[in-house]
Amino acid sequence: MGGAAVAVLAAAGTRRNPAPLAFLLSRVVRGLHEASPATAAAEEDKAGTRRPRQRRRSGSSLLLGPDFPDTWDPPPIAASQTPSPRDAGADYDHTTTIIDGKSIAEDIRLHIAEEVRQMKSVVGHVPGLAVVLVGDRRDSESYVRHKTKGCEEVGIKSLLAKLPGNCTEDEVMDSVSRFNEDPSVHGILVQLPLPQHMDEEKILSAISLEKDVDGFHPLNVGNLALRSRKPLFVSCAAKACIELLLQSGIELMGKHVTVIGRSKVVGLPTSLLLQRHHTTVSVIHAFTANPEAITRESDIVISAAGVSNLVRGSWLKQGAVVIDVGTNPIEDPTSDYGYRLTGDVCFEEAVKVASAITPVPGGVGPVTIAMLLANTLDSAKRVYGLISD
Ligand SMILES: NC(=O)C1=CN([C@@H]2O[C@H](COP(=O)(O)OP(=O)(O)OC[C@H]3O[C@@H](n4cnc5c(N)ncnc54)[C@H](OP(=O)(O)O)[C@@H]3O)[C@@H](O)[C@H]2O)C=CC1
Numbered sequence: 171m172g173g174a175a176v177a178v179l180a181a182a183g184t185r186r187n188p189a190p191l192a193f194l195l196s197r198v199v200r201g202l203h204e205a206s207p208a209t210a211a212a213e214e215d216k217a218g219t220r221r222p223r224q225r226r227r228s229g230s231s232l233l234l235g236p237d238f239p240d241t242w243d244p245p246p247i248a249a250s251q252t253p254s255p256r257d258a259g260a261d262y263d264h265t266t267t268i269i270d271g272k273s274i275a276e277d278i279r280l281h282i283a284e285e286v287r288q289m290k291s292v293v294g295h296v297p298g299l300a301v302v303l304v305g306d307r308r309d310s311e312s313y314v315r316h317k318t319k320g321c322e323e324v325g326i327k328s329l330l331a332k333l334p335g336n337c338t339e340d341e342v343m344d345s346v347s348r349f350n351e352d353p354s355v356h357g358i359l360v361q362l363p364l365p366q367h368m369d370e371e372k373i374l375s376a377i378s379l380e381k382d383v384d385g386f387h388p389l390n391v392g393n394l395a396l397r398s399r400k401p402l403f404v405s406c407a408a409k410a411c412i413e414l415l416l417q418s419g420i421e422l423m424g425k426h427v428t429v430i431g432r433s434k435v436v437g438l439p440t441s442l443l444l445q446r447h448h449t450t451v452s453v454i455h456a457f458t459a460n461p462e463a464i465t466r467e468s469d470i471v472i473s474a475a476g477v478s479n480l481v482r483g484s485w486l487k488q489g490a491v492v493i494d495v496g497t498n499p500i501e502d503p504t505s506d507y508g509y510r511l512t513g514d515v516c517f518e519e520a521v522k523v524a525s526a527i528t529p530v531p532g533g534v535g536p537v538t539i540a541m542l543l544a545n546t547l548d549s550a551k552r553v554y555g556l557i558s559d
């Protein structure tokens with residue numbers, strides 16, 4: 171293979187296959203929805219930025235928001251026969267697409283901001299997201315800062331309960347209860363990991379099902395797994411992985427996807443969500459023998475193990491698509507915060523083999539945060555009767 175050329179998949183206009191944004195909210199939100207596309211387009215024209223991409227048609231596989239579950243329905247024949255522009259495994263002169271998660275997240279935030287503005291004008295309220303942060307892990311503090319900034323950008327009210335690492339479990343439970351009862355809060359996220367002396371399951375179970383924007387509640391996970399069921403919320407990282415693939419024009423149906431990791435935060439919900447998109451899923455975990463034999467057979471590899479450089483170039487089939495969820499802080503005294511982030515994938519090797527790959531940072535992370543905002547908006551819409559399910 172010759173040297174890999176690298177293209178950045180960025181703004182909508184330059185995307186090879188501007189797959190319609192699997193967009194939020196839309197159809198069932200009368201009143202709110204009707205004004206949305208025109209207003210957003212007008213604003214973006216004014217700002218000289220891009221137009222929103224087309225919404226998915228009814229009956230196709232919507233991912234985000236209330237229309238989520240029809241991903242079980244077979245896609246229209248025409249769509250399924252459309253060859254992917256970068257069919258994984260195809261023999262071609264190699265150009266690797268670097269999938270730009272920052273840009274995709276920015277698009278999503280633009281749409282959310284518009285919906286929030288309309289919600290405010292129609293019902294006089296904005297969505298609210300509450301985060302419970304225990305301890306002072308630098309990476310957790312950084313993610314929470316990103317969440318707060320994201321909220322500010324789209325007009326979502328953000329609340330933070332910051333507790334010391336040596337606080338009691340009851341104090342954390344009290345914060346959760348307060349947010350459960352606060353009508354201005356529509357989503358609650360308890361930042362993980364919690365300190366070791368705390369019972370994570372007990373604390374997460376205390377979050378009201380209707381405010382479980384992380385999608386960790388057993389009913390949400392169970393409904394994600396069951397055909398014909400509708401979870402209220404789906405894990406933000408899982409949604410981010412699918413959104414990145416769809417936005418990059420990668421056909422999912424019938425593809426062999428390997429997910430590395432089986433946690434409730436990423437691996438498990440991602441493998442379940444992928445099945446709703448008719449992929450064949452292999453799951454690799456810490457006890458899997460010879461994982462590289464499985465990834466080498468895969469059209470798409472999604473890694474969420476939390477292990478730097480786990481996935482080497484030799485683990486990938488030529489032309490595979492790589493989604494690197496791993497976000498691993500590595501000590502680095504030369505960096506401002508004393509650490510830098512690496513993914514699970516050895517990027518320098520993988521970029522030579524893959525047809526498309528997400529970087530770390532700037533790949534899955536920003537889209538995960540955008541999905542958290544989307545879940546919070548959906549939750550508020552349910553409360554204010556703007557969703558009919
Ligand atoms: N970018 C983003 O938006 C997000 C990034 N993350 C990042 O994703 C990574 C995973 O997060 P999370 O799921 O919460 O982590 P967990 O530690 O909860 O889960 C890790 C999973 O990976 C598996 N695993 C660990 N080591 C190996 C290995 N050597 N080979 C194969 N599988 C392995 C584990 O297997 P087993 O079950 O057998 O123990 C487990 O299922 C982290 O780096 C995290 O920071 C997380 C959320 C969002």
Ligand SMILES: Nc1nc(=O)c2c([nH]1)NC[C@@H]1CN(c3ccc(C(=O)N[C@@H](CCC(=O)O)C(=O)O)cc3)C=[N+]21
Pocket residue numbers: 312313316359360361362363384406407435497511530531532533534535536538539
């Ligand atoms: N209850 C809970 N829900 C979570 O979803 C959850 C959690 N706890 N605990 C930790 C993991 C990790 N996670 C990330 C989210 C965004 C970025 C992100 O935005 N990353 C940026 C860089 C961030 C930075 O520079 O610090 C990027 O990759 O470009 C990363 C990681 C969510 N998690």
